[in-house]
Amino acid sequence: MTKIKIPYSKQFLEIEIPDNNLVAILESKAHAYKVEQTQQEIVSKALDNPIGSAKLEDLVKSVKNLVLITSDHTRPVPSKVTMPILLSRIRSANPKIKITILIATGFHRPTTRQEMIDKFGAEIVENEVIINHVSEDYNSVVRVGTLPSGGELWLNKIAMEAELLISEGFIEPHFFAGFSGGRKSVLPGVASAKTVMANHCSEFIASEYARSGVIVNNPIHRDMIYAAKQAKLAFILNVVIDSNKKVINAFAGDSELAHIDGCKFVMELASVKAVKADIVVSTNGGYPLDQNIYQSVKGMTAAEATCREGGVIIMVSACNDGHGGQSFYDNIANASGPRAVLDRVLKVGRNDTVPDQWEFQILARILDTHTVILVTDMCDPEMIVKMHMKHAATFEEALQMAFEIKGKNAKITVIPDGVSVVVK
Structure with a gap:
């Protein structure tokens, strides 16, 4: 097992990934950057x-x-x-x-x-x-x-x-x-x-x-x-x-x-080379960026860039402040699915953009080709499910769910801080 520390709210979680599944850990060099000055x-x-x-x-x-x-x-x-x-x-x-x-x-x-x-x-x-x-x-x-x-x-x-x-x-x-x-x-x-x-x-x-x-x-x-x-x-x-x-x-x-x-x-x-995987683990860098689902879309896009089509994104984000935008929530939750959101939003003219449209457009783009499991014990699970994602209270639970979807031999890439990298 490989142990990896990832940020979550105002703390860090230590997650474990089976060695035979792990193919890459993508990290910004900023996190190891040494400075001598205060x-x-x-x-x-x-x-x-x-x-x-x-x-x-x-x-x-x-x-x-x-x-x-x-x-x-x-x-x-x-x-x-x-x-x-x-x-x-x-x-x-x-x-x-x-x-x-x-x-x-x-x-x-x-x-x-x-x-x-x-x-x-x-x-x-x-x-x-x-x-x-x-x-x-x-x-x-x-x-x-x-x-x-x-x-x-x-x-x-x-x-x-x-x-x-x-x-x-x-x-x-x-x-x-x-x-x-x-x-x-x-x-x-x-x-x-x-x-x-x-x-x-x-x-x-x-x-x-x-x-x-x-x-x-x-x-x-x-x-x-x-x-x-x-x-x-x-x-x-x-x-x-x-x-x-x-x-x-x-x-x-x-x-x-x-x-x-x-x-x-x-x-x-920040530039890292994409390593394609069936399951990608990402975060929003912890507090304050992981306070809501709205902001957490950012960390999902890093995972999207290295996750195979049809793959699973495990997004570890506290989301203690809820969805982060009523329009964002309503436009995802009230739609039959992500494809319906995309079909509708791409017809909206520039001057007719509605609040939070950009965020639910990007989330719908991700959900249209990937399964997203949101890991949090600080947010209403029902809200997450209504937004066409899956919920897990712990990382271990999420990983088990992902293996059930992609199989026990699924390859896994981990991005400990999804908002700090540019995946090429």
Whole structure:
């Protein structure tokens, strides 16, 4: 038996795979990447050496009103490390500056006060102005143009009224935007629901270029770059993290150039060669990304890239927050099956995209050719079954179910952290 540690919620599980079944363990090299500097030193070095930009301190010197976009509760950005450094540097250069922290919720629910404390620490929450972006509040957004795709670009007024707009985030493979980070803090981060839905239309999601690790010719990325430029996103700090959510590298500077350099670094670490298998085990990297089924689709796409057609994907994800989106749930659960979802969604026009359409489209794509067993003891099994997946309370139970479907000699590939790899 081969023992493998995989993340689950805020802990790790040790699973066992029979040696004669196991064909590969696909892991990002980020998890074994060794650094000698502290997280703070890595971040500070990046800020001292910005890419394609003046230093942050020089940018803020004469600015009265700065807006700092940050990620929400669903993203493992180590803001307890990054935010104090950013705030300190900004105020050291300009003590009188007004700073607003704008949480880029995208299409997600607002971040709660407790989640803010967990993310930033109590001191920042108690002493800083922190505002949630609410994508469906059309009084809080302003139209600033038309996306290359033709969709209307509506962005948060607070961001657009800033004298200087900067952002923090992290870079990892993203299952349809290519990579997270950079321009994503604007679109979908602080965009209106209408804009997010136009950008995430079924046509673009179905594109062969809307895949993990791909930004060239990616229509979704193209829209996002345009949105960031229209918002005048002047400076970014993006970090790269390991499986323990610790910073192993950081990139700061111009919102496009620094992001590109960061993506290159991540690609070197994250790219793994597909090893086809009958059964593929994946996760969503543990907390905070495995809080719901919606987010867990990301880890499933990594498994999809290396699972044989008709194979079984064992997705180990806590999903303690439920399905993660009512429209997402309804459109899967109320359909006769995944093929019916795909047939319907591919007929939906760009400007008629419905909430969560991109997520249920991708899940339906996976379910159309694979059996998915969701492993969790923190989520309602009935909900999972209604969404055309199978449920297992333990990994051992899931593996037994998978063997019953594919046979005792089935070959198994394990991806301990599905959101950290680009499977080629």
